[in-house]
Amino acid sequence: MNEATIDLELGREQVIKVKGNLDFCNTGEFSEALSRAVSGGRRTVIDLSGADMLDSGAIACLVAAHNKADDAGASIVLTGVSESVRRVLHMSGLASTFGLTLVEPEKKKSCYDRSELRRQDWRITESVVLAEEELVLALRDMAVAAAREAGLSGESVVDVRLAATEALANALLHGSPNGQKSKIGLRCLACPRAFVMEVSDEGAGLDEDAAAQGEPRAREGIGLRLIRQSMDEVEFLKDERGGRVRMLKWIREMPARE
Amino acid sequence: MGVRFGFRSITGKLVATFLAVFVLLTAYHQVVNYMHRAKWNKFTRETHADAAKAASAMVEYVCQDIISELQMAGALLSARPANRRYINDVLEAFMSRRRNCLAAGLVEIETGKLYRTPPLSPDEREPDVTTTALRGGPNVSDIGRVGNRDAFVVSIPTAMADGKPAELYAVMSAKAIANALAETSSGSHSTVVIDRKGDCVCRVGRSGLELPMSRLRSVRLSTPGEVAHLDGSRDAPGCVAISPLAGWKVAVLDPEKTSYGMLASGEPVWGIAMAAAALVISFSIGNRIASPIRKLSRAAGAVAVGDFRRRVRINSGDELQWLAESFNSMAESLEAHERELRTKSQVQQGLLDVTRTVTANLKLDRVAASIIDAVKDLFGASHAAIFRTNEITGLVEPIQTEPEEGKSIPQPLIELAEHALDTPEMHSAPRIVTYPNSDDGGTIVIVPLVAGNKVLGVLTAAFPTERGNHSERVASMDVLETFASCAAVAIQNAYIHGRTEEFGHMLASLRQVVEAITCSLDLKAVLFSLVKTTAEVMNAKACAILLADKKGNLSVGEEFNLSKKFKEDLNVRPGEKWTGVAFAERRPIVRTDVAAESDLRLRKLAEAEGLHGFMCAPLVMGGEAIGTINIWMPHPYRAKPLEIHLLTSIASHAAVVIANAKLFSKEYQIAETLQSSLVGVVPERLGRLVFGHKYIPALDEARVGGDLFDVVSLPNGRVALIVADVAGKGIEAAVHTGMIRYMMRAFLFQWPDSPGTALGLLNRALASHMETDVLVTVFCAIVDPQTGWMIFANAGHPPAIVLARGGKQQILLHRTGMPIGYMDDSTYDEKALMLAPRDKLLLYTDGIIEARKDKQLLSLERLQDLVFEHAHLDPRRMVEMVCDETSRFSEYDIRDDIAVVAAALEPYDEKRIVGAE
Structure with missing residues (x-):
């Protein structure tokens, strides 16, 4: 599924070329390459021209590497930053760290009354998987498919994908309380007005306040911010089976029916 | 008593004593005087x-x-x-x-x-x-x-x-x-x-x-x-x-001095002699008075401390003799009284002991034995026995059925007991009768045992000789009578207890049989458990059920422990042989020993089988005999009335159960036929699809329920899987089920690629045709068994589960539209899914996830957990597992129909693929 590659070229300046997605599947690899690159020379160029997107883990790695390079008197330069990556970095609030400037995106606001949702005939897509990376990625794909099916397009789909990635990564990392392989569920509900995505795990659930107060540059803080930024409404729920993140994306235009 | 005078009376003695004292005093005076004068x-x-x-x-x-x-x-x-x-x-x-x-x-x-x-x-x-x-x-x-x-x-x-x-x-x-x-x-x-x-x-x-x-x-x-x-x-x-x-x-x-000539002539000797005489007399009299009093006193003292046998012999002839006589008679009466008291207290103690013994037992023969022992020990009877009239035979027989060896009951006791029990007076006015015993000159006492105004029997006791005086004997008779009434109550208790136990045993036996035969509605099973348990509870060696055909000929329906030859011989026409008689006359037949019958053939057969005692009861249902139940004992046997009752009761219960089973077997066949036509037939395999299925009807309804599943091979080579749940249960639901099943088949045949269209048509068809509201949830999937491409539509049905990625992922196929019959113009979206090899599809009805324990539902989540746990099972075992777990969860109290179908897409058979290439 994940065909991302991270190439490290060591020379006068270290160049890391990233292709594909940087997400929880290759965070470790990316982190290792970064640390090698930063410790290897004064200037590290990260070529993100092939990268589709970053997730919170990758951003956290970049921040850590940047800090390390600053301490060492080295520098990290991002090149080939695509619009979507730029958007993610911006949503994370860390774009300026890397010397990126971008246009402030317009803040999306709810255009529907939430009470309308109750009367909708929801189309449900649901799947439960064991907490394995590959399966979780399948769930993310399923969420993206459901979002498309629900009528979302363009940036909205990217947003859903980002939110799904962050929520599922969180579930994968924190949803197994006893170390055993627990189950992660994805439930997408679609109606003409909104797309709702629920990610459930068997963990203790996300303590929103604790996450908000945590280190904003840590992975969790970045992830939470990404979710909030990418989706319109986010709820953190708990029940006896575990925690659940409910995320809503309003659908602005009716999907064009064929 | 007058006053006697003379020396023989105490008065005389006292007079004499006073005289003696006087004389003594005089003599003393004389002596003193003499001494004085002598000195002078x-x-x-x-x-x-x-x-x-x-x-x-x-x-x-x-x-x-x-x-x-x-x-x-x-x-x-x-x-x-x-x-x-x-x-x-x-x-x-x-x-x-x-x-x-x-x-x-x-x-x-x-x-x-x-x-x-x-x-x-x-x-x-x-x-x-x-x-x-x-x-x-x-x-x-x-x-x-x-x-x-x-x-x-x-x-x-x-x-x-x-x-x-x-x-x-x-x-x-x-x-x-x-x-x-x-x-x-x-x-x-x-x-x-x-x-x-x-x-x-x-x-x-x-x-x-x-x-x-x-x-x-x-x-x-x-x-x-x-x-x-x-x-x-x-x-x-x-x-x-x-x-x-x-x-x-x-x-x-000296003329003033009197003469002292007398003094010289032995005057003091006389005085001394008189004094001596007076002393002797006094002592003798005193002794004669005192010694009897002493005797009396000693005797009274002895009596006071309980020696009532003490007597006083006084022949003084005076009042003391009277007193002694009175004392003796008093002591005698005291002794008699005390003896009587002691006897009574002994008897009472004995009665208490015996009552304890008697009430400690509830076995009739033990009670009787303790009563007899008591009569022997307490009343000194040489022989004792208790007789009663046997209710069945009318003969007088001793209750203690097994007299100890060498202690057989003497003939006179038996005869007198028979006589007494045959006498009407004994029953109308029971009383103790005493006869002289011609054998040893003693007496035989017949004591009626009366409890609740009913003479239970008689207690006969032989007393060796006349014992004691009359009053004592009468007293002991009184006690004996009292004892007899106690004994009668004890016997009555034991008798009732025995009866109760027998009844209890009979009831338990009956219950055992009834439980055995009602646990199934299958005629064969009923007959088998009937003969087996009947033989068991009746302690019979063999048992057989004969059932009548339409002509009334009896043939063995089921037998237990009978040889083939004997069994064949049992088939009879009404009125033929004892079995036929029992059947024809509708009454139980009891034979003590069939091996001793006049029928030579039967005798031979029975001897060969080792069968002796025989009982036969007709199976009567609604006044009509439908057969008989026969039992054979391994020994000659005299049946007790209760046992005959028991067999008759078993027979009547059995008749009902057999009739029911017969009826049911007819209904069951119908129902099964219906069910299979309604619920659907699922093949084991269609192409690469392997199926497992199970249907459990709700417990409280007939076997026909409202759930259905169907697997249909469609003309385009695809396979349709349908699971539906018609609201309601019973025949009505079953009718709808059948209808829906075939309608779905028809629509799917028409639109073999579009389950949504088929559901929409079904909805419209039902909405237009059904007079009553009917609500149906249907899950319908069309699978291409070659590719695993699946299109499904879900009309309000609980989500089907796709088990993908080696069982690590479950995809829930939620509804894509409203239940059928909910709205007239429902449309049903279709969704598609690609099944990978080894992916499984689990379809079920809400009987699973709504299975209850107390107020807790099994729930979809639990079902998902179960499926995750047992993801490796093949479809057949997966279905079994789901049903078993559901039953266990609801503690085997399934309230709703359960239908489960599982399908698995097998991987390509590489050999076949190779072969195909």
């Missing part, structure tokens, strides 16, 4: 003796005085030759010195010449003095009269100056003595002097006293100083002494 007398006598001695000494003194005077005169005379004158002067001088001297004289012995002064008158006679003088010593003569005076002469021999003997004498008046005595005597004493001849010389003292002269004269005294007491006479006592010079007796008389 001794003193008196001594006094008298002293007085007498003093008096005699005085007399002696007077005489001696005179003699000495005379001697003085004699000396004067002898000093010088005398002449007359001189002699006269001397004599004169003498006379002048002596008063009371009447005369003095001198006689010359040789010459006889007398010199006397005063001169002797002629008529006077001079006392003879010569002789006196000649005697050689002074002499005092007896008293005589001189002149008119009493006088005596004192003479002494003397010698004249010339030596011529002469005698000098003096005539003394008696008064000289008297005066001397009077001077010396004192008190009341009278002193009497008697000369040798016994004439009274003088007397001094009280005059008028008659002197006991003769007694005085008779006193012989020889020695001077000797005294003689005057005792034993009526005269005054006194003492006599002798004056040696004169030879005169001097007596002192």
Whole structure:
């Protein structure tokens, strides 16, 4: 599924070329390459021209590497930053760290009354998987498919994908309380007005306040911010089976029916 | 009781005792008196003796005085030759010195010449003095009269100056003595002097006293100083002494003193003897009175401490004897009473013990045995037995069925018991009857055992001989009667208990059979469990059920433990053989031993089988016999009424159950046919699709439910999987089920690629055709068994589960539209999914996720967990697992139909693919 590659070229300046997605599947690899690159020379160029997107883990790695390079008197330069990556970095609030400037995106606001949702005939897509990376990625794909099916397009789909990635990564990392392989569920509900995505795990659930107060540059803080930024409404729920993140994306235009 | 007098009465004895005491006191008094008087007398006598001695000494003194005077005169005379004158002067001088001297004289012995002064008158006679003088010593003569005076002469021999003997004498008046005595005597004493001849010389003292002269004269005294007491006479006592010079007796008389002659004559001896006699008498009488009282007292003491056998033998003939007799009779009655009491208490104790023993048991024969033991131990019966009338045979038989060896019941007891129980009076007015025992002369007592106004039987007891007295016997009869009533109650209890136990056993047996035969509705199973459990509970060796066909011929429906030959012989026509009779007459038949029947063939067969006792009961259902149930015992057997009841009850229950099973088997076949046509047939495999399925109807309805599943092979090579749940249960739901199933088939055949269209058509068809509202949830999937491409639509059905990625992912196929019948114009979206090889599809109805334990639902989440856990199972076992877990979760109380279908897409058969290439 994940065909991302991270190439490290060591020379006068270290160049890391990233292709594909940087997400929880290759965070470790990316982190290792970064640390090698930063410790290897004064200037590290990260070529993100092939990268589709970053997730919170990758951003956290970049921040850590940047800090390390600053301490060492080295520098990290991002090149080939695509619009979507730029958007993610911006949503994370860390774009300026890397010397990126971008246009402030317009803040999306709810255009529907939430009470309308109750009367909708929801189309449900649901799947439960064991907490394995590959399966979780399948769930993310399923969420993206459901979002498309629900009528979302363009940036909205990217947003859903980002939110799904962050929520599922969180579930994968924190949803197994006893170390055993627990189950992660994805439930997408679609109606003409909104797309709702629920990610459930068997963990203790996300303590929103604790996450908000945590280190904003840590992975969790970045992830939470990404979710909030990418989706319109986010709820953190708990029940006896575990925690659940409910995320809503309003659908602005009716999907064009064929 | 009057008062008896005389020595034989106590009164007499007391009188005598008082007399004796009186005598004793008198005697004592006498003795004391005697002692006192003896002392006094001794003193008196001594006094008298002293007085007498003093008096005699005085007399002696007077005489001696005179003699000495005379001697003085004699000396004067002898000093010088005398002449007359001189002699006269001397004599004169003498006379002048002596008063009371009447005369003095001198006689010359040789010459006889007398010199006397005063001169002797002629008529006077001079006392003879010569002789006196000649005697050689002074002499005092007896008293005589001189002149008119009493006088005596004192003479002494003397010698004249010339030596011529002469005698000098003096005539003394008696008064000289008297005066001397009077001077010396004192008190009341009278002193009497008697000369040798016994004439009274003088007397001094009280005059008028008659002197006991003769007694005085008779006193012989020889020695001077000797005294003689005057005792034993009526005269005054006194003492006599002798004056040696004169030879005169001097007596002192004490007239005031009584005579002490009696004292001397053994008076104290009498007193002592009387006292002794009185003592003896007193002791004897006292003893005679006291000893019986002592005896009585001892006896009473003994009785008081409980020795009631003590008796007192007193033959005194007085009140004490009466008392002793009364005491004896009292002791006797006490003894009798005590014995009676002891017997009673023993009996009561025994009764208590026996009651305890008797009530400790509820077995009739044990109760009877303890009663019989009690009768033997408590009442001393040599034999005892309890008889009752057997309800079945009408014979009188002992209750204790197994008499101990060597202790068989004597014949008279049996006969009398039979007689008693056959007598109507014994039942109308039960009472104890006593007969003499002709065998050993004892008695036989028949005691009716009455409980609740009903004579249960009789207790017969043989008593060896007449025991005790009449009252005792009567008392023990009373006790025996009481005991008998206790015993009767105990027997009644035991009897009732026995009956209750029998009933309980019968009920338990019946329950066992009924439980066994009602656990199934399958005729074969019912018949089998019927014969098996019936044989078991009846302790029979073999058992058979014969069922009648339409013509009424009986044939073996099921048998237990019968050989084939015997079994074939059992098939009969009505009225033929005992079985046929039981069937035809609809009554139970009981034969003690079929191996002893007259039918030779049957006998042989039964012997070969080892069958003896036989019971047969008709299976009657609604007044009509449908067969019989026969049992055979391994030994000759006399059935008890309860056992016949039991078999009859089993038969009637069995008849109903068999009839039901027959009916049910018909219905069941219909239902099964219906069910299979309605619920659907699922093939094991279609192409690469492998299926598993299970349908569990709800427990409380017929086997036809509202769930359906269907797997249809469609014309385009695809396979349709349908699971639906029609609201409601029972026949109506079943009808809808069938309808829906075939409608779905029809629509799917028409639109083999579009389950949504088929569901929409179904909805519209039902909405337009159904008169009643019907709500159906349907899940319909169309799978391409080659590629695994799946299109599904879900009309309100619980989500089907796709188990993908080796069981690690579950995709839930949620509804894509409203349930069928919810709205008239529902449309159903279709969704598509690609099944990978080994992916599984699990379809189910809400009976699974709505299975309840208390108020808890199984829930979809639990089902998902289960499926995750058992993801490796193949479809058939997956279905089994889901059904089992659901049943277990709901504790085997399934309230709703359950239909589960699982399908798995097998991977390509590489060999086949290779072969195909």
